[in-house]
Structure formats: structure tokens, C-alpha cells
Amino acid sequence: MTGAVVLAIDVGGTSFKGAVIDDAGRTLIADSAATGGAQGEEAFAVLERFVAGMIAQASAKNLTVAACGLIAPGMDERSGHVMFSSNLGWRDFPLVPRLIATLGLGIVAGHDVRTAGLAEAQLGAAKGFADSAMAMIGTGIAASLVSGGQAVAGAAQMACELGHIPVYPGGEACACGQFGCLEAYASASSIARRYHAAGGSALTAAEIAGRLAHDPLAARIWDEAVQALSISLATVTLLLDPAVIVIGGGLAEANEVLLAPLRVALRQRLAWRAPPPIVKSVLGSRGALLGAAILAFRSLGSGDAAAGWQAGA
Numbered sequence: 001m002t003g004a005v006v007l008a009i010d011v012g013g014t015s016f017k018g019a020v021i022d023d024a025g026r027t028l029i030a031d032s033a034a035t036g037g038a039q040g041e042e043a044f045a046v047l048e049r050f051v052a053g054m055i056a057q058a059s060a061k062n063l064t065v066a067a068c069g070l071i072a073p074g075m076d077e078r079s080g081h082v083m084f085s086s087n088l089g090w091r092d093f094p095l096v097p098r099l100i101a102t103l104g105l106g107i108v109a110g111h112d113v114r115t116a117g118l119a120e121a122q123l124g125a126a127k128g129f130a131d132s133a134m135a136m137i138g139t140g141i142a143a144s145l146v147s148g149g150q151a152v153a154g155a156a157q158m159a160c161e162l163g164h165i166p167v168y169p170g171g172e173a174c175a176c177g178q179f180g181c182l183e184a185y186a187s188a189s190s191i192a193r194r195y196h197a198a199g200g201s202a203l204t205a206a207e208i209a210g211r212l213a214h215d216p217l218a219a220r221i222w223d224e225a226v227q228a229l230s231i232s233l234a235t236v237t238l239l240l241d242p243a244v245i246v247i248g249g250g251l252a253e254a255n256e257v258l259l260a261p262l263r264v265a266l267r268q269r270l271a272w273r274a275p276p277p278i279v280k281s282v283l284g285s286r287g288a289l290l291g292a293a294i295l296a297f298r299s300l301g302s303g304d305a306a307a308g309w310q311a312g313a
């Protein structure tokens with residue numbers, strides 16, 4: 001496989017990111033494109049041009065793209081259909097089959113959070129563990145669970161929706177239609193919303209995290225988020241027995257302001273067993289594209305493609 005490169009594509013709600021990655025895990029070309037609010041067929045056309053442009057950039061450098069790993073939220077990894085994206089206006093949209101048809105390139109589909117978790121397990125904070133959990137906390141909350149070395153996908157590809165497991169049944173309304181979901185208390189957007197609703201200024205979660213020492217309201221809202229997270233992570237611990245829990249997403253940038261109280265709260269909720277260590281993601285926002293590249297190399301038969309990759313490459 002020496003010299004092979006793959007294309008990794010991350011289909012986000014407001015932008016598309018791409019990287020050409022070689023078999024040593026090095027990013028040779030990186031690019032991105034805003035969707036500009038495009039929806040439906042228009043969004044597909046923007047993505048199609050972006051992917052074709054990345055392949056052209058590789059060709060211009062005498063690199064041949066052997067396969068593509070493409071990830072999106074709500075991706076059914078078996079069919080390559082995006083089940084639902086409100087931002088892109090897609091519902092059961094045959095994204096990967098259509099791209100394969102128009103681009104003539106082998107494309108393997110990945111669920112965004114599960115794929116980021118795969119990268120974290122292969123070369124990041126969960127490397128070397130057959131059982132691990134990663135919680136991605138940003139605008140929403142989702143998880144990636146690895147059990148016995150395998151990512152847990154579920155019968156309908158809908159496993160690991162950690163953010164929508166109720167922590168306070170009948171509690172605050174969640175965007176999903178349920179009440180009391182973890183996401184309603186502990187996502188970055190919910191922390192900002194709850195702080196504002198309780199009389200605070202319109203601040204981001206990161207700004208609120210910087211006010212804990214002198215702003216009692218900020219401290220209370222932050223603690224409520226930490227407590228809600230600890231309830232969910234206690235459930236994950238008791239169900240899965242992970243060797244490590246990795247925290248990723250935008251809220252992980254709060255570092256020990258989040259992780260230190262979260263460790264204490266989790267320990268308090270686990271009376272009869274030791275909690276697993278809680279650590280920050282090593283790969284951060286690069287994890288998704290690296291995971292997509294791993295999927296692409298696997299599709300070429302390079303099952304252990306990432307074995308020698310370095311997290312910092």
C-alpha cells in the first residue's frame with residue numbers, strides 16, 4: 001500500500017471539510033467549503049463539487065486517491081444514506097450511493113461521532129483499550145462506545161445517543177421532543193441557554209466556564225451540567241465497564257474546569273466500584289477526518305493502516 005492516499009470528507013451541517021491523507025497518517029492536503037445554507041439537491045451539488053475539487057487537487061500533486069471515507073451525522077453506515085439532517089434538508093438521502101455513481105470512486109460511509117471515536121481508540125486517548133467510551137459535547141451530545149474492540153452501532157445504527165437519555169425524567173424540554181435529556185442540561189448550547197434563562201447575560205459556555213470563581217449563577221449552571229453528565233457517565237460505566245472515558249467536542253476545551261469536578265461527581269455516584277479515568281480527547285476536531293481516513297484504508301484491505309500513525313502527525 002506504500003504511496004496510497006485516501007480522501008477523508010466530513011459533511012457537517014454548515015461546512016464540508018476534506019483531507020487527503022497518506023498511509024502514514026499525514027495530512028497532505030486540507031480544504032473546506034461553507035454550505036452557504038444550501039439544502040436538499042443544492043447542498044448535494046455543493047458537496048459534489050467540493051469532493052471533485054479535492055480529487056483534482058490531489059491529481060495536481062500526482063497523488064492518486066484510492067478510496068474515500070465520508071462521514072456525516074445521522075449516517076447509516078450500511079446503506080450510506082443520511083437518515084436526517086435538518087441543516088442540509090436531507091431525510092433518508094442516498095448520499096454515498098449517489099456520490100459513488102457520479103464520481104466513480106470507492107466511498108465508505110461513516111457515522112460522524114462513531115468514526116471520531118474509532119480514531120480516538122486507534123491512535124488517541126483510548127488507544128490500547130478494547131473497551132472505551134467517548135462523549136462528544138458540543139452543540140449537542142453524542143457518544144461513541146467501543147466494546148470488545150468493536151464500535152457499538154446498534155440494530156438500526158442508532159446506538160449511543162447519550163444526549164437523549166433522560167437524566168431527570170419529566171425535566172426540561174429537549175429539542176428532540178423528550179423531557180429531561182442530558183443534552184438539555186449539559187451541551188454547550190444548553191449551558192448558555194440555561195444561564196441566560198436564569199437571568200445571566202447572553203454568553204457562550206466557554207465564557208461561562210471562565211466566570212465560575214466570581215459568578216454564583218455561572219457556578220450553579222456549570223455544576224448542574226457536571227451533575228447531569230456524571231449521572232449519564234455512571235450509567236455508561238455500569239453498562240459498559242469502559243477502561244477510559246474520553247471527553248471530546250467544544251466543551252472539552254474547558255479542560256480541568258470540566259474534567260476535575262466531573263471526576264469527583266462520577267466517583268460519588270459509583271458507590272461500590274472505582275470510576276474509570278476521565279480524560280480529554282487527544283485528537284480533538286481532527287479525529288473525525290482521521291477516522292474517515294482509517295475507514296477508507298480499511299476498505300482497501302489495510303485493516304491495520306493506522307497502527308503506526310502518530311496522533312500529532
Ligand SMILES: [Zn+2]
Nearest residue numbers: 164174176181
Ligand atoms: Zn433529547
